[in-house]
Amino acid sequence: MAYDVIIIGSGPGGYVCAIRAAQLGMKVAVVEKRPKLGGTCLNIGCIPSKALLYASEMFAEAAHGMAPLGIVVGPPKLDIAALMKHKDDTVAANVNGVAYLFKKNKIEWVAGEGRIPVAGQVVVKAGDGKETTLEAKHIIIATGSDVARLPGVEIDENTIVSSTGALSFAKPPAKLLVVGAGVIGLELGSVWGRLGSEVTVVEFLDRILPGMDGEVAKQFQRMLEKQGFKFHLGHKVASVAKTAAGAKATIEPTAGGASIELEADVVLVAIGRRPYTESLGLEALGVATERGQVVIDAHFATNVPGIYAIGDVVRGPMLAHKAEDEGVALAEILAGQAGHVNYGVIPSVVYTSPEVAVVGKSEEELKAAGVAYHVGKFPFTANGRARAMRHTEGFVKILADAATDRVLGAHIVGFGAGEMIHEAVVLMEFGGSAEDLARTCHAHPTMSEAVKEAAMAVAKRSIHI
Numbered sequence: 001m002a003y004d005v006i007i008i009g010s011g012p013g014g015y016v017c018a019i020r021a022a023q024l025g026m027k028v029a030v031v032e033k034r035p036k037l038g039g040t041c042l043n044i045g046c047i048p049s050k051a052l053l054y055a056s057e058m059f060a061e062a063a064h065g066m067a068p069l070g071i072v073v074g075p076p077k078l079d080i081a082a083l084m085k086h087k088d089d090t091v092a093a094n095v096n097g098v099a100y101l102f103k104k105n106k107i108e109w110v111a112g113e114g115r116i117p118v119a120g121q122v123v124v125k126a127g128d129g130k131e132t133t134l135e136a137k138h139i140i141i142a143t144g145s146d147v148a149r150l151p152g153v154e155i156d157e158n159t160i161v162s163s164t165g166a167l168s169f170a171k172p173p174a175k176l177l178v179v180g181a182g183v184i185g186l187e188l189g190s191v192w193g194r195l196g197s198e199v200t201v202v203e204f205l206d207r208i209l210p211g212m213d214g215e216v217a218k219q220f221q222r223m224l225e226k227q228g229f230k231f232h233l234g235h236k237v238a239s240v241a242k243t244a245a246g247a248k249a250t251i252e253p254t255a256g257g258a259s260i261e262l263e264a265d266v267v268l269v270a271i272g273r274r275p276y277t278e279s280l281g282l283e284a285l286g287v288a289t290e291r292g293q294v295v296i297d298a299h300f301a302t303n304v305p306g307i308y309a310i311g312d313v314v315r316g317p318m319l320a321h322k323a324e325d326e327g328v329a330l331a332e333i334l335a336g337q338a339g340h341v342n343y344g345v346i347p348s349v350v351y352t353s354p355e356v357a358v359v360g361k362s363e364e365e366l367k368a369a370g371v372a373y374h375v376g377k378f379p380f381t382a383n384g385r386a387r388a389m390r391h392t393e394g395f396v397k398i399l400a401d402a403a404t405d406r407v408l409g410a411h412i413v414g415f416g417a418g419e420m421i422h423e424a425v426v427l428m429e430f431g432g433s434a435e436d437l438a439r440t441c442h443a444h445p446t447m448s449e450a451v452k453e454a455a456m457a458v459a460k461r462s463i464h465i
C-alpha cells in the first residue's frame with residue numbers, strides 16, 4: 001500500500017500533522033505503538049495532569065477558599081477513585097476524539113512499532129510480532145520524548161516514580177520528594193500537596209522554573225512556599241535508596257558543604273524529558289542526531305531526503321502546541337504551501353495555582369542580548385475583578401523595546417494567566433507595541449485589565465495604581 005505520508009507517532013505533532021495533510025488531499029497513515037492515539041500529551045501528559053490539577057484545586061478551594069465568600073462547607077473528603085475516574089474519563093474523551101478525527105479525515109491508524117529500513121519505507125511490527133512494510137513518498141518522525149532518568153536511580157513507578165506514576169497514586173503519599181523544580185515537578189507537586197502530601201522539592205540550580213524570568217520565578221517560589229512547598233535549591237541528588245518505609249535521598253549542596261538526608265514515602269523524578277528515537281533504525285539509515293534530537297533544517301527535513309521530523313524529538317521547547325504547529329507547517333510545506341512556525345512567540349504555561357504564563361523574552365535574555373527595554377508591571381491586588389474573586393496573588397509584567405516600544409516579552413503570574421497570555425501572544429505575532437495594547441479597550445471588570453494596565457505602565461501611565 002503506498003501513501004503520500006506516513007507519520008510515526010500519534011502525539012500532538014503526529015496526529016495534527018496527519019489531519020492537516022489529509023485536509024490538503026494527501027493519503028495518510030499514522031503508525032502508533034501505544035494502544036491509544038494521542039501520544040504522551042493525551043495519555044500521560046498534558047491532559048491527565050490538568051484533570052488532576054483542576055480537581056485538586058477544587059479540593060483546596062473547598063477546604064480553605066469558600067468560608068470568606070460566605071459559603072460554609074464541612075472539611076472536604078477525598079474520593080480518590082472518583083478523582084482518578086475523572087482523569088481517566090477526560091483522557092478517554094480526548095483520545096476517542098482523535099480516533100473520530102482520523103475516521104472523519106480518512107487517516108489510517110496502523111497499530112504497531114515503526115522503523116525505517118530505507119527512505120520511502122516503514123516496517124510496522126504489530127503486537128503479535130507480525131511485520132508489514134508500508135511505502136510512502138514522505139516519512140515523518142513524530143516519536144516524541146520519554147522521561148529523563150537520574151543515573152543510578154531506578155524508577156519502579158511505585159516508590160520511585162516518573163510523572164507517569166505520579167498521575168495514578170492510590171492515595172496521596174504522606175511525604176513526596178520531587179526531584180526537579182521544572183514545570184512537571186511543580187504541577188504534580190501541587191496536585192498531591194493540595195490533597196494532603198508534604199511536598200519537598202530538590203533542584204540542582206539555585207532557582208525554580210529554569211529558563212523563565214528570574215523575578216517571576218522568585219515571586220512564584222514564595223507563593224508555593226506559602227502553600228507548604230519546601231525547597232532545597234542548589235542541591236544535587238547523590239543517591240536514592242529504597243527503605244522499608246519508602247525511600248531515602250541523599251542530597252548535596254552544589255556549592256559544597258554537608259549533605260542532607262531526606263526521607264519520603266515516594267520520590268518523583270521530574271528532571272526533564274529526552275527525545276525518543278529508539279528502534280527507528282536512524283543510525284543505520286544515516287539520519288543525523290545531536291544530543292538525541294533528530295537534526296532538521298528550517299523545513300523540518302532531516303539529512304536523508306524524504307524523511308522529516310517534528311515535535312519533542314527535534315530542537316525547541318518540548319510543548320504540545322509547538323509540536324502541533326510544526327505538524328501543520330510541515331503538512332503545508334509538503335503540499336507546496338508556505339508553512340511556518342514563529343518560534344519567538346510560543347507561550348509557556350505552568351498550570352499551578354496561581355498559574356504562570358510567559359511568552360517571548362525574559363529580562364535576563366534581553367540583558368544578555370544587550371537590548372534596551374522598558375518594563376511595565378501591574379499587580380492583581382489593584383484589580384477589581386481579582387479582589388471580587390479573592391485572586392489577588394500575582395502580577396503582569398510587559399517588556400517592551402526601549403526604542404520602538406515593540407513588546408518583546410509578557411509574563412503573568414495569577415489566576416487565569418494561561419488564558420490571559422494569549423492577548424500578548426497575538427499582539428506579538430503581529431509585532432504590536434505596548435501602546436497598541438494599552439490603547440485597546442478591555443472589558444471591565446476583568447483580570448485582563450491588569451494586562452492593559454501593565455502595558456500602560458511601560459509608558460509610566462497606568463491609572464489604577
Ligand SMILES: Cc1cc2nc3c(=O)[nH]c(=O)nc-3n(C[C@H](O)[C@H](O)[C@H](O)COP(=O)(O)OP(=O)(O)OC[C@H]3O[C@@H](n4cnc5c(N)ncnc54)[C@H](O)[C@@H]3O)c2cc1C
Pocket residue numbers: 008009010011012013014031032033034038039040041042044045046047049112113114115142143144145163164184276278279280310311312313318319320321322323351
Ligand atoms: C506530565 C506531563 C505534563 C505535560 N503537560 C504539558 C502541558 O500542559 N502543555 C504542553 O504543551 N506540554 C505538556 N507536556 C509535554 C507534551 O506532552 C509534549 O510536548 C508533547 O506530547 C509532544 O508531542 P509529540 O507529538 O512530539 O510526541 P508524543 O506526544 O510523545 O507522542 C509520540 C508518540 O509516538 C509513539 N511512538 C514512539 N516511537 C514509536 C515507534 N517506533 N513506532 C510507533 N509509535 C511510536 C509513542 O508511543 C507516542 O504515542 C507534558 C508532558 C508530561 C509528561
